[in-house]
Structure formats: C-alpha cells, structure tokens
Amino acid sequence: MRLLLSIALTLCSFLSFSQDEVIIRVGLFDNEIVRSAKISINAGQYEVRDGSTPLAQVSRNNIFSVTPVGQELVLSRDGIKLGTYKRLIVASKQWESSLRLKVRFNTGREKTNIYPDNLVITAKSGALIIVNESDIERYVAGVTEAEAGKGHEVEYYKVQSVISRTYALANMGRHSTEGFNVCDKVHCQAYHGMSRWDENILIGTYETKDHVLVSSDIEMVTAAFHSNCGGHTLNSEHVWRKPLPYLVGRRDTFCMVMPHSHWEKTVSKTAWLNYMKRDFPLDSFEDSLSVLAFFPENKTKFFSDSLRNLKMTKMRADWKLRSAFFTIHEYQDSVQIIGRGFGHGVGLCQEGAMRMATLGYEAKDILHFYYRDVHLIDRRQIDFFREDFD
Ligand SMILES: [Zn+2]
Ligand SMILES: [Zn+2]
Numbered sequence: 001m002r003l004l005l006s007i008a009l010t011l012c013s014f015l016s017f018s019q020d021e022v023i024i025r026v027g028l029f030d031n032e033i034v035r036s037a038k039i040s041i042n043a044g045q046y047e048v049r050d051g052s053t054p055l056a057q058v059s060r061n062n063i064f065s066v067t068p069v070g071q072e073l074v075l076s077r078d079g080i081k082l083g084t085y086k087r088l089i090v091a092s093k094q095w096e097s098s099l100r101l102k103v104r105f106n107t108g109r110e111k112t113n114i115y116p117d118n119l120v121i122t123a124k125s126g127a128l129i130i131v132n133e134s135d136i137e138r139y140v141a142g143v144t145e146a147e148a149g150k151g152h153e154v155e156y157y158k159v160q161s162v163i164s165r166t167y168a169l170a171n172m173g174r175h176s177t178e179g180f181n182v183c184d185k186v187h188c189q190a191y192h193g194m195s196r197w198d199e200n201i202l203i204g205t206y207e208t209k210d211h212v213l214v215s216s217d218i219e220m221v222t223a224a225f226h227s228n229c230g231g232h233t234l235n236s237e238h239v240w241r242k243p244l245p246y247l248v249g250r251r252d253t254f255c256m257v258m259p260h261s262h263w264e265k266t267v268s269k270t271a272w273l274n275y276m277k278r279d280f281p282l283d284s285f286e287d288s289l290s291v292l293a294f295f296p297e298n299k300t301k302f303f304s305d306s307l308r309n310l311k312m313t314k315m316r317a318d319w320k321l322r323s324a325f326f327t328i329h330e331y332q333d334s335v336q337i338i339g340r341g342f343g344h345g346v347g348l349c350q351e352g353a354m355r356m357a358t359l360g361y362e363a364k365d366i367l368h369f370y371y372r373d374v375h376l377i378d379r380r381q382i383d384f385f386r387e388d389f390d
Pocket of ligand 1: 174175182183184185187188189
C-alpha cells in the first residue's frame with residue numbers, strides 16, 4: 001500500500017489540477033468589543049458595498065469610519081455621513097489589494113493592522129463584528145509570521161506554512177455558528193493580518209502553496225505544534241487522551257540548544273503540598289516525600305489522570321508551568337521545579353524545527369521527523385488519492 005501510494009504521489013506531481021482558490025473568513029478581534037473602525041487603502045483598489053450595490057469608490061486618501069448603532073452601522077467618508085446600513089463590504093477590485101484597519105475597543109485601546117483582500121462588517125449589540133475575507137495563502141503567510149516570528153530560514157517558514165495551512169483547511173467549520181471560519185486568536189491560530197510580513201515568510205508560504213500534510217489514510221492531520229519539547233515529544237494521548245498514529249513521541253536533540261529548552265521555578269513547599277492534598281489524598285508519608293522529589297518516572301503514580309484526579313494539563317495551568325516535563329526538589333521551605341521545554345510537547349517542536357532548518361535540513365525532512373507516516377500533498381489531490389485507496 002505504501003509503495004503504491006509513493007508511486008501515485010510521484011505520478012501526481014506531474015499532473016496539473018485546476019480548482020478555485022480557497023477564500024477563508026477570519027473573525028477579527030474575537031471576544032473583544034470593537035466600538036469603531038477606521039479604514040483606508042494600503043495597496044490596490046477598493047469599493048464599499050452594501051450587498052452587491054457599490055455605495056462608494058474608495059480613493060487612496062479617503063478614510064472611512066464605521067460605528068455601530070444597535071444592530072446597524074453608520075458609515076462616514078472623511079467625516080461626512082454616507083448612511084446607515086446592516087452590512088458593509090469593503091471589497092478589493094484587484095489582486096494584491098490590502099487595507100489599513102484601525103479599531104478602538106470598549107476599553108479605549110486602539111490597534112492598527114493591515115489586512116489583505118476584503119473586510120465584511122456587521123453590528124451586534126452595539127459592537128462591530130469584522131471579518132477578513134482573505135485568499136488562504138495570504139492568510140497562511142500572516143499566521144506563519146504570527147506563530148513563528150521573524151528572522152528564520154526559508155525552510156522553517158515552509159514547515160510552519162504547511163502546518164498552518166493544514167490546520168486552517170481542516171478547521172474551516174470551527175466558528176461556523178458565528179459566521180466565519182476561524183478566529184484570529186490562539187484558539188484557532190494567531191493572525192495579525194500582513195503588517196509584519198518579510199520576504200522569507202512570503203517565499204516559505206508561496207513555495208509550499210496548496211500543500212498540506214495528510215495521514216496514511218489521506219486525512220488532513222491535526223498538525224499540533226509547540227515551542228520546545230525539552231528533548232522528547234509526547235504521544236497525543238498523553239495530553240489529549242485521543243491517540244493519533246502520526247502524533248507519536250520521539251527523541252529530539254535539535255531543540256536542546258535553543259532558548260526555551262530549560263526552565264526553573266521556585267514555589268512554597270506548604271502551598272505545593274496543600275495543592276496536592278486538595279486534589280487527591282496523599283496516602284502516606286512516603287507519598288508526601290515523593291511529590292517533593294518528583295521525577296518524570298513518578299508521573300503515572302502521582303499525576304496521571306487515569307489513576308488519580310490530577311491532570312498534568314491542569315497542573316501546568318494552575319502553577320503557570322512552561323511544560324509538564326519537570327522534576328521537583330525540596331529545598332528548605334521551598335520546592336524547586338526544574339523543567340524542560342515550553343508547551344504541550346505534542347507534534348512539531350518549533351525550536352527543534354528552526355534548528356534543523358539552520359543545519360540545512362529541508363522542510364519535508366523536518367515534517368517527517370516530527371509527524372510519523374505522513375505525506376505532503378497538494379490539497380487539490382486529496383480526492384484523487386481517496387478514490388484510489390478507498
Ligand atoms: Zn477560534
Ligand atoms: Zn524539541
């Protein structure tokens with residue numbers, strides 16, 4: 001089966017497929033209350049529409065402002081009111097157009113970002129609901145920047161683009177009840193538009209255009225990633241209960257020289273023991289000693305939710321620990337927690353992947369290192385492979 005799949009993948013790379021580009025609808029500033037918006041052109045050409053009717057052409061110097069009144073929107077151009085509407089679309093008239101959007105929140109805080117393609121604005125209970133309708137690749141470049149930061153190798157940006165694209169396409173229904181596909185927060189993937197893109201990010205995204213990671217049964221994978229695994233990644237079921245065949249822990253020495261490979265935290269011994277006693281009884285004096293001299297081998301006995309009631313993920317959140325990979329040492333009235341890595345530890349280790357890219361590994365090698373038995377294919381070929389192997 002795997003040989004057949006490899007042959008089919010090779011053949012397929014010579015075939016060309018034509019299908020429409022994917023547009024993604026991103027809910028901006030999710031869970032924040034936006035009281036007003038100012039919009040102007042950053043690049044390209046635009047018009048403002050109410051449904052399909054153009055209300056106004058937009059010239060480069062115009063500043064449009066939108067404020068909510070109940071369920072409606074008041075639209076002004078350069079300070080002069082144009083009318084009241086239920087829904088406004090600031091629509092691009094040519095490829096590669098982008099808008100500057102400045103919003104003011106209910107707290108008085110303001111934020112300015114640049115977004116590609118269209119903005120769709122409605123009002124709900126006196127707040128603006130703003131959706132960025134963007135070509136998926138321009139969105140992926142924005143997510144790659146927000147999730148990875150600047151200054152990395154192109155091969156690393158290819159890796160981040162593939163996993164961000166895969167995640168987005170596999171989660172297009174995540175916010176369907178709210179009228180958009182994904183939000184712009186870490187709940188989905190962080191996205192601040194295109195204000196800080198750099199050239200390497202764009203190359204990374206466009207050189208992997210349309211490519212996604214699929215499992216051996218040609219399903220798009222849950223492309224989990226985290227900052228630093230601390231030397232060993234984890235199986236999916238160790239963190240989220242559900243095992244997935246491509247999210248399997250492995251040793252990773254690449255990240256050990258990177259900034260988030262180690263951490264330390266000191267907390268009060270009394271607070272630590274009280275916390276442990278609250279969530280589950282320490283049966284004996286030996287148990288108490290063991291939670292004060294905790295090593296990863298004791299995890300199953302003391303902290304596994306299958307035997308006791310304390311989940312490592314909860315413990316991480318309660319004590320604001322960078323990872324669940326740590327040892328504990330008793331020191332006078334304190335316990336010293338010495339940890340490794342940063343994040344949940346499942347899937348791709350970003351700092352390990354960055355290091356691999358610096359050492360000359362290619363994006364596909366890095367993806368295969370962190371995800372077991374996966375294939376990198378063009379999203380438009382998924383149906384072709386499914387039919388072939390069903
Ligand atoms: Zn979300
Ligand atoms: Zn790692």
